Amino acid sequence: MKKYLCLLSLLSLGSVYANEADKDLAKESQNPIGKLISVPFELNAIPDNGTEDGDIYTLNVKPVYPVALDEDLTLINRLTIPFSYQKSLFPGQGSDQGLGNITYQAFFAPKTDSGVLWGVDPALLFPTYSNDRFAMMLGLRVRRL
Numbered sequence: 315m316k317k318y319l320c321l322l323s324l325l326s327l328g329s330v331y332a333n334e335a336d337k338d339l340a341k342e343s344q345n346p347i348g349k350l351i352s353v354p355f356e357l358n359a360i361p362d363n364g365t366e367d368g369d370i371y372t373l374n375v376k377p378v379y380p381v382a383l384d385e386d387l388t389l390i391n392r393l394t395i396p397f398s399y400q401k402s403l404f405p406g407q408g409s410d411q412g413l414g415n416i417t418y419q420a421f422f423a424p425k426t427d428s429g430v431l432w433g434v435d436p437a438l439l440f441p442t443y444s445n446d447r448f449a450m451m452l453g454l455r456v457r458r459l
Contacts, residue, residue, distance in 0.1 A: 364403025412444030
């Protein structure tokens with residue numbers, strides 16, 4: 315196993331050449347209100363919870379789709395779609411997995427020459443949870459209508 319890890323480490327080391335276009339693309343990809351369509355993934359792991367030392371894993375899929383409304387205003391659409399897996403936290407609880415509440419955000423961002431990026435957004439929370447364990451949001455229980 316150690317041999318494979320050493321080989322993988324050596325193969326991953328190499329010179330990387332980045333021209334100006336690559337640098338600009340990298341900079342734009344880090345801009346939360348930029349012009350790029352992206353689908354970032356965020357994995358949150360919380361180990362050893364409850365009396366049973368159960369783990370909680372949540373994978374958030376966060377697609378971003380910007381739309382130019384006019385020359386000076388961009389609408390950036392973003393969803394947060396959480397998928398969770400939770401091991402037993404308390405005796406008799408059991409493990410579970412499923413979909414959490416989906417959040418939609420619509421950022422309205424004006425174009426500025428000053429270099430300061432800003433935007434305002436409404437956010438909508440859709441109660442799409444598949445299990446009551448995954449219905450929590452900011453400490454409040456969201457109920458389906």
